[in-house]
Amino acid sequence: MAEVSRRPPLLSILIALAGAAFFLVPLIATFNFSLRMTRGELSFAAYRSVFESDTFLSVLGFSTVASLMAIALGALIVVPTAYWVRLRLPHMRPLIEFLSLMPLIIPPVVLVFGYVRLYGTSSILPLTMTETGTNILLVIGYVVLSVPYMYRAVDNGMAAIDIATLTEAAESLGASRPRTIAFVIFPNIRSAIVSGAFLTFSISLGEFVITSLLNRPAFGPYLVQMGQDYAYQPAALAIMAFAFTWVCMVLMELFATRRPGQRLLQWRAPRTVEKAKS
Amino acid sequence: MSFLTLSGINKSFGANTVVRDFDLAVEPGEFVSFLGPSGCGKTTVLRMIAGFETPSGGTIRVGGADVTALPASRRKIGMVFQAYALFPNMSVRDNVAFGLRIAGMTRAQIDARVAEMLDLIALGHLADRYPYQLSGGQQQRVALARALAPRPNLLLLDEPLSALDAQIRTSLRDDIRRIQRELGITTVFVTHDQEEALSISDRVVVMYKGRADQIGTPAQIYNHPTTRFVAGFVGKLNTFDARVAGADSLAFGGQEFSGLRRAGLNAGVPLTVALRPEALSLHRRPGDELSLPGRVQHSSFLGSVIRAQVEVAGQSVSIDMFNRADAKLPVAGAPTEVWFTRDDVLVLPEVSP
Numbered sequence: 315m316a317e318v319s320r321r322p323p324l325l326s327i328l329i330a331l332a333g334a335a336f337f338l339v340p341l342i343a344t345f346n347f348s349l350r351m352t353r354g355e356l357s358f359a360a361y362r363s364v365f366e367s368d369t370f371l372s373v374l375g376f377s378t379v380a381s382l383m384a385i386a387l388g389a390l391i392v393v394p395t396a397y398w399v400r401l402r403l404p405h406m407r408p409l410i411e412f413l414s415l416m417p418l419i420i421p422p423v424v425l426v427f428g429y430v431r432l433y434g435t436s437s438i439l440p441l442t443m444t445e446t447g448t449n450i451l452l453v454i455g456y457v458v459l460s461v462p463y464m465y466r467a468v469d470n471g472m473a474a475i476d477i478a479t480l481t482e483a484a485e486s487l488g489a490s491r492p493r494t495i496a497f498v499i500f501p502n503i504r505s506a507i508v509s510g511a512f513l514t515f516s517i518s519l520g521e522f523v524i525t526s527l528l529n530r531p532a533f534g535p536y537l538v539q540m541g542q543d544y545a546y547q548p549a550a551l552a553i554m555a556f557a558f559t560w561v562c563m564v565l566m567e568l569f570a571t572r573r574p575g576q577r578l579l580q581w582r583a584p585r586t587v588e589k590a591k592s
Numbered sequence: 593m594s595f596l597t598l599s600g601i602n603k604s605f606g607a608n609t610v611v612r613d614f615d616l617a618v619e620p621g622e623f624v625s626f627l628g629p630s631g632c633g634k635t636t637v638l639r640m641i642a643g644f645e646t647p648s649g650g651t652i653r654v655g656g657a658d659v660t661a662l663p664a665s666r667r668k669i670g671m672v673f674q675a676y677a678l679f680p681n682m683s684v685r686d687n688v689a690f691g692l693r694i695a696g697m698t699r700a701q702i703d704a705r706v707a708e709m710l711d712l713i714a715l716g717h718l719a720d721r722y723p724y725q726l727s728g729g730q731q732q733r734v735a736l737a738r739a740l741a742p743r744p745n746l747l748l749l750d751e752p753l754s755a756l757d758a759q760i761r762t763s764l765r766d767d768i769r770r771i772q773r774e775l776g777i778t779t780v781f782v783t784h785d786q787e788e789a790l791s792i793s794d795r796v797v798v799m800y801k802g803r804a805d806q807i808g809t810p811a812q813i814y815n816h817p818t819t820r821f822v823a824g825f826v827g828k829l830n831t832f833d834a835r836v837a838g839a840d841s842l843a844f845g846g847q848e849f850s851g852l853r854r855a856g857l858n859a860g861v862p863l864t865v866a867l868r869p870e871a872l873s874l875h876r877r878p879g880d881e882l883s884l885p886g887r888v889q890h891s892s893f894l895g896s897v898i899r900a901q902v903e904v905a906g907q908s909v910s911i912d913m914f915n916r917a918d919a920k921l922p923v924a925g926a927p928t929e930v931w932f933t934r935d936d937v938l939v940l941p942e943v944s945p
């Protein structure tokens with residue numbers, strides 16, 4: 315073993331290079347293609363054309379709002395659930411974890427057809443009959459799709475702190491359960507929630523199946539439509555979506571590694587010890 | 593009137609009864625320790641006082657009021673945990689202020705009280721640090737200040753020193769006792785360390801298998817244990833199987849000793865006799881009345897103490913003697929006499945297992 319690891323790991327490097335090429339070559343090709351809208355020169359014309367389109371801005375706005383609502387609703391459902399399960403029903407955790415994975419097992423098509431049947435014209439709660447109702451269904455669909463990621467992120471965040479003892483400490487100081495959740499539990503798993511939020515955002519922003527079957531004017535169907543109608547703009551959109559995902563990842567990482575009392579991009583200066591007395 | 597009263601407390605988890613018929617009355621300002629081996633139910637009793645567990649039977653009164661059914665958040669009881677349990681997202685100052693904010697005090701009142709508490713634990717200069725920037729000992733002092741800030745009726749500490757290293761443990765132990773005296777707050781302290789319990793408590797409750805085996809001052813517990821478990825758990829002990837030989841005499845170690853009372857027991861009843869290592873000597877001291885013959889097995893020099901193992905009546909007996917400049921180390925194999933006084937003989941009701 316020791317001998318192997320001392321040799322330059324040529325094979326590993328080759329595999330890594332092959333993997334990187336597999337990923338980078340199409341990316342570079344797409345990027346290159348997206349710059350060639352104006353014949354004979356490299357330009358950002360395709361990007362400009364995308365940004366000048368009113369449809370682009372309106373679908374992006376719609377999807378952003380829907381995704382943010384999905385994040386808020388998801389966090390409101392997942393955080394108290396994960397908290398309660400860890401605090402009071404620890405033996406149920408494997409079951410809840412399994413349930414949280416269901417959205418990965420059940421295809422979104424099944425989910426959305428279920429919705430349409432349940433909340434369609436003849437149901438007692440005909441959500442699909444109105445614009446608002448359909449939007450609500452869309453947000454709920456996004457929440458369901460993001461639950462596996464949100465639950466995992468939040469549950470991991472809770473594993474990192476001793477929530478049972480922190481809860482007891484807060485209660486012995488007079489805090490009610492809601493206050494404990496708001497002032498002690500929530501702030502301590504904020505970075506976990508933020509990671510879950512970025513994942514939710516990147517899933518729901520480009521979501522296609524549920525969105526198009528509910529016929530919503532959102533980003534996912536728009537991307538597909540563009541792909542059918544144009545050549546260069548979809549490449550530009552793909553590159554932008556890719557860049558956006560990476561920005562999300564970086565922000566997630568920043569939030570996840572931040573310690574209390576630090577700003578997001580603070581340089582870790584040697585800590586200064588203040589003089590006594592407050 | 594006692595301030596904290598536990599009467600007939602029982603607690604079961606499913607079929608597993610972990611606290612049985614627990615009675616205790618704690619006086620105002622008293623410092624009481626629960627001492628016992630791991631798993632004997634100390635934490636469970638403490639958590640019932642705090643309100644984190646509900647007794648299966650019995651009542652808990654604080655200051656005359658029945659709090660058995662009151663939720664923890666309304667009991668006004670300060671709690672310190674073994675693992676500190678500081679809020680990681682809050683600075684030292686905000687941790688200490690937490691209970692005051694919940695109580696709805698004004699900003700000025702909170703600032704004043706926080707400063708006062710940080711002075712008490714001598715950590716005013718670290719007010720803006722976060723828990724992860726503090727040592728274990730500092731964190732536990734902050735936890736103590738946080739628990740005391742809202743002026744609770746009672747202070748409960750669950751093995752607060754167990755996670756700390758030896759030196760800090762002793763100094764923080766003394767700090768806890770000093771602060772407790774200064775504030776005059778009624779305190780219950782849980783530990784499995786007998787030295788800790790004996791050194792800081794007004795009274796000690798020795799717990800065994802969910803029961804209070806003996807309740808008494810540290811001196812009573814150590815000098816006059818009433819059960820074999822207490823005698824063995826609190827301090828080191830040499831035990832002998834004994835039996836009642838007459839109205840005032842007991843037989844053990846192959847001899848019969850008179851002047852040892854065991855009222856009301858018939859001759860032949862088996863008992864246990866216990867002798868502390870420090871009560872025994874290989875030299876006859878003034879006051880030593882009784883002795884048993886033995887043979888030195890080995891001895892070691894421990895600085896202030898000389899420790900010898902002596903074979904007496906077929907069993908090995910530990911002896912601790914103060915070291916003096918003229919003391920000689922007992923020689924292995926040498927015949928000797930083991931001396932003690934009548935008062936040193938602890939007669940315990942149970943037969944050794």
Ligand SMILES: Nc1ncnc2c1ncn2[C@@H]1O[C@H](COP(=O)(O)OP(=O)(O)O)[C@@H](O)[C@H]1O
Pocket residue numbers: 605608610628629630631632633634635636637
């Ligand atoms: N929540 C619980 N559920 C089931 N058993 C418990 C629970 N809490 C404590 N016990 C059991 O009660 C017994 C006493 O525990 P504890 O009070 O923590 O002991 P100690 O603090 O003296 O070490 C142990 O056997 C433990 O397993």
Ligand SMILES: [Mg+2]
Pocket residue numbers: 631634635636751
């Ligand atoms: Mg315990």
